[in-house]
Amino acid sequence: MQQVSRYFPRDLSWLSFNYRVLLEAKDATLPLYDRLQFMAIYSSNLDEFFRVRVAFIRSLIRLDKPKLKRELSYDPTVLLQHMYEEVHRQQTDYGYILRNSILPGLRENNIILYQQEPLHALHEQEIRHFFRSKVLSYLQPVLLGGSTANKPFLENRALYLFVKLRSKHRLEESESVYAHLNIPSEHLPRFVELQKVEGINYYMFLDDIIRYNLASVFPGYEVVEAYSIKLNRDAELYITDEFTGDLQEKIKKSLRQREVGPPARFLYDASMPEAMRQFLANTFELQKDDFFPGGKYHNLYDLLKLPNPCAPALRSPVLTPLLVQALENTESVLDAMEEKDHLLHFPYQSYDYILRFFNEAAIDPAVQEIKITLYRIAAHSFIANALISAARNGKKVTVFVEVKARFDEENNLRWAEKMKEAGIEIIYSLPGLKVHAKVALVIRKDAQGAEKKYAYFGTGNFNENTARFYTDHSLLTCHPKLTKELSKVFDYVCGQKKDLHFKRLLVSQFNLQETFLELINREIGYAKKGLPASIIIKLNNLEEETMIDQLYEASQAGVEISLIIRGVCCLVPGVKGLSENIRVIRLVDHYLEHARVFVFGNNHNPEVYLASADWMKRNLYRRIEVGFPIYDEAGKAEILKLIHFQLQDNMKAVWLDSNQQNHPVLPELDKPLIRAQTQVYEWLKQKEEKYITSVSNSLA
The missing domain is CATH 3.30.870.10 (Endonuclease Chain A)
Known part of the structure; x- marks a missing residue:
């Protein structure tokens, strides 16, 4: 795309970044399962890109407001076309890397992920048994077309097979019918382990196990062909007014609407015939621009789940987080903070010191109050549990929970309700703003009754899970001028003060x-x-x-x-x-x-x-x-x-x-x-x- 003014288009720059991720999958010097991980990350990133950015650009085009378009530094229609072209180029490289590098690499290590290989005789019965005993109960086949009271619906991001059938009793081409069938990867492994043969480990896509048994799903029909499909829906939460009413309830309602929102990308097997694509367009009311060609398999971020029978080989060794001796040699992180500042670097150094910071604050009888902002919290959060413990120990705990953190809204709402039940004061999202700061403040009184403040400042979320693979820094400090200004930040987000001035914090x-x-x-x-x-x-x-x-x-x-x-x-x-x-x-x-x-x-x-x-x-x-x-x-x-x-x-x-x-x-x-x-x-x-x-x- 031609350079626009002095600035490169944001979305094309992001695609350049995601291609850099794909280049890691291409790097033959990396262990094979590291490369598989980058294949998965690339796929997951692209999936979110369509749900968020592509959906946004398409909504701008649909608005068709000349004034809005003039204010942009790009023509959204031209930009979208260039985005599609770049994605297509990258997807071509993705397929090439998978077919010509990753799969051969697996075979070289006695791992076969069935693709074009003929089935081993020992596996035919095993596949049939697995299908009948494990898969069949999860399947929901739907015949399409004809008179039906229920309009067919595709769930957001779910995997399906779109199947062409012909009645065994009427063999004319005009008698073909269509159906779709879910691939229940949320209930069953995406990669099914099969019997090991002569030292070789065999795996098969759940998709293909279903393909091999389609005749059992549609008795009375001949299965002509089947192709994978998937629908991404717009992931934006459309809240028209954040300033009135119950914002939490509006978010909950918008989360439900997200699952039935407008299409952002209809992904289909590129080998699918045009007639079948046209049928899909008519049946699901899809526009031409909704369709995006892909390969035989979708949701390839599931590659993260491909078993590694050679473990720990074929993957980089895990670096054990380092112990920080200055904090190891003290009974109390809070006491250590009084002596000097402590700067920590994750995931190189252990995140346990942050957990200790909150656990100590929760039980220390001298601690009076804890304040914290939460943007993305772990699903099973040690920090949230420490805060609950603190509240039950009689401490005043105030938690600002950002319930508009994209894709973490439900988890954050769930934790907010659980903490509120424990007596914690919960402050929810500010209208028109997101609170993305990663800060906490502990207030403690010494033996003489003097108040002491302990601050946490971070570049990353309070999330012990992501701290294992996100590089971030955090500062534990008692610096009086910094803690004083952090108190002002909490005054603002808790709605107590508006006219504030900061000299040291930004x-x-x-x-x-x-x-x-x-x-x-x-x-x-x-x-x-x-x-x-x-x-x-x-x-x-x-x-x-x-x-x-x-x-x-x-x-x-x-x-x-x-x-x-x-x-x-x-x-x-x-x-x-x-x-x-x-x-x-x-x-x-x-x-x-x-x-x-x-x-x-x-x-x-x-x-x-x-x-x-x-x-x-x-x-x-x-x-x-x-x-x-x-x-x-x-x-x-x-x-x-x-x-x-x-x-x-x-x-x-x-x-x-x-x-x-x-x-x-x-x-x-x-x-x-x-x-x-x-x-x-x-x-x-x-x-x-x-x-x-x-x-x-x-x-x-």
Whole structure:
């Protein structure tokens, strides 16, 4: 697509990121099941992309409001066409990688996932028995067409076979009928393990087990052909008014409507005949633009569930989270926070210290109050249970629950109701805003009755599950000025105060964007004076035009800018006269890079901030986000070291050109290979070993 103005289209940039994920599946140096994992992640990402972004673009087109279109920096119809073309190109690569690399790799390791191979004689009876004993009771065949009181319906994201049948008693072509049949992968394994033969492990798609037994499902009919289909529905929650009425009930209602919402993508086997596609269009009232060709199998994010009979081989070894000795050697995390700040890096270091923080607060008789914001919480959350325990122990607990967190709405509502029953004060979503901040505050009284505050600031969610594979940072601090300002944040989200001022914390709706602009301007000032000027920013997504323009201005002034952007990057790097001093790299590896980090050179006296916020319109204008400074010199040095590894990565990093193409960062001649995530882990490990040695020496 032709470059639009000074900004690359957000959705095409996201597709560039997802293709980078697919490149990991293509990397033959990775263990086979790591590559399968990236195949699954790519598929899951694309599924959500259609449910959210494609559905949004299509809704803009349907609105047909010229004024709205003029305000956009792109023509949505042209953009959608380019999106489809790029997805088709990537899907072609996906199929090629699966057929020509992944499946042969499985076979080389004595694993056969039945595709075109003839069935082994021993498996025919086994498949028939599994179908009759396990599968048949879950099937819901529906004959289509003819007179019926019930309109046929396809469930959101469910798998189906669309089957062409012919009566065994009337063999004329005109007598063909159609049916659809669910593939019950929510109840049964998607990959069914079959009897091992001569040292070879056999598996079969649940889809194919059903295909082999279709004659049993439709007695009296000849099965002519069958193709897989799947419907994605628009995932947006359309709440017309958040400012009046019961917002929770509106969200619950919208969640039900999501499952019956308008089509975002009707995925079908590309080999399906045109006549069958036309029948589907008529039966389910689908438009031409709803149809999207795919392969024989859909929902390939299920590849994560393919059994690994060779485990632990064929997968990268799991890195054991490191123990942080400064916290291991103390009975109380709260007491340790009074001595110094503690900066933690997940998943390299254990998340148990965060669980300890809340568990101690829940039972410590000196703790009076706990406040926390929850955006995405684990389905079986230790933290939520600690909060419930605290409330039952007589502590005042206030929890802000964001019930508009996309795809986590139901889980968050469920936990909110459970915590409310335990006596916790629950504050729900703010009208017109999402609270995306990841913060907590514990208030404790010492023996003299003096109040002490303990703060948690993070770049990632309070979720012990995602903390195992999302890279994030968290700060545990008693810094009085930071804890005082965090109290103000809770005053705001709990509706107690509106007119607030922040000097140290960066809070969207108040000073976050303005402060970042000032910090960039300061570097511009240094550059214009001929002084050293640099900016390093790590984000998931960079989209907001005001921030991009300021980075362009900094580049033109001579500021050296390094960006680590995992996903969307609407900034166009490397353009002479605009952005030649801006380098953008994308880092995709075993862990999901999720932290937001901001380093401003400040004439060799760097300032470091961490935050929950990306630089997107939604984060800066429609959310409550919190950025926080790192004052502790040791903590600051750690962040700079970790960022240095990422900027030096020449194994998993790619650099982006002005067309968002992913180019490998190649190692320079005679320079060592650097894989940032491995280097970070080893460096932190050595740091802890040195700490142990120094403590041992001091005690000797």
